[in-house]
Amino acid sequence: MNNSSVIDRLRREIDWKDWRVRWVAISIGFSTIATILIYYFNEEATDVSTFWGATFASWVGGLILAITVTLVATIAQFARPDQEVFEARARNLLRKEAGAHIDYIIPAIQKLLQPYCERVERTMVIAEFDVPTGLFRINQHTHNELKSYLNDMPVTFESKLEYANGTPAPPGRAPCSLSFLSVDGKEIGGPESFADRIVRPFEMEIIPHSNCNIDHRMVCWVKEGSEENRHFPARFTRNLSVLIENQLQSQSVLVRVSQPEGKEFTVRPGGSMKVVDVKEVPPRNPQTQPPVYNFTLQLIDNAEENTTLTAEKETT
Secondary structure, three states: HHHHHHHHHHHHHHHOOHHHHHHHHHHHHHHHHHHHEEEEEHHHHOOOOOOHHHHHHHHHHHHHHHHOOOHHHHHHHHHHHOOOOOHHHHHHHHHOOOHHHHHHHHHHHHOOOOOOOEEEEEEEEEEEEOEEEEEEEEEEEEEEEEEEOOOOOEEEEEEEEEEOOEEEEOOOOOEEEEEEEEEEEEEEOOEEEHHHHHHHHEEEEOOOOOOOEEEEEEEEEEEOOOOOEEOOOOEEEEEEEEEEEOOOOOOOOOEOOOOOOOEEEEEEEEEEEEEEEEEEOOOOOOOOOOEEEEEEEEEEEHHOOOOEEEEEEEOO
């Protein structure tokens, strides 16, 4: 092990912000500086035949011994095993057993620790209302910030963007489309039109001590008053919010939220409102669990109608 790797390990595994570690470092530094000053400014310091020379020689020997013992004790006492590389932490978890079975399970543990979503911010802009079909045209932008449980090493995962059970566009109008999908600023594929469903797989890499930012924009049609806008997170999500913007010329929109709790919001023309704000959400199974949120959009003039059409909206 070279000197640079030893220094890097000391920086990583010892908490230099701990007041005890700082006190030890300051004490050693002060004693060393005092010794150097005595050596340069006291001529008798190097003459061991005198009292002060013998005392200084003993002091230097004791200081060297104290520094050596203190450093060893500090490293042993204040080292942080949780700051070691993942493989070392995993072997500590397995009580440092050795063998092919241990070499096999460590990469499997690493794959099991998939990333989690630190933040999901979704903005749904109501751009138009098609009167003959009763459909809203929605411009939807979603921003995801993903983090890794293993924040000290790069990790790569396969994921996908999925939108399912949507509503096809009115006859003669532009179809639903995915405008873009970007992962850390790198575009994945290009624009793509679809009728009621789209799936786009992609790969993401999370570098040490950083986030992976995933953004996408989608244009879709939503049935007024009856189509449920739902979301089933594929991974643990710490913060999730949905903002509704109403860009209609003169009509307000009623947002009826049934999940996670029953609420109603009125978004005036040109206004915006956060209708969903939830925290610490585990993954949801669409087959056996309710969505993390569920709401419908309705013009104020037609708020009396209340039929139900189910649609699933799933993203990364």
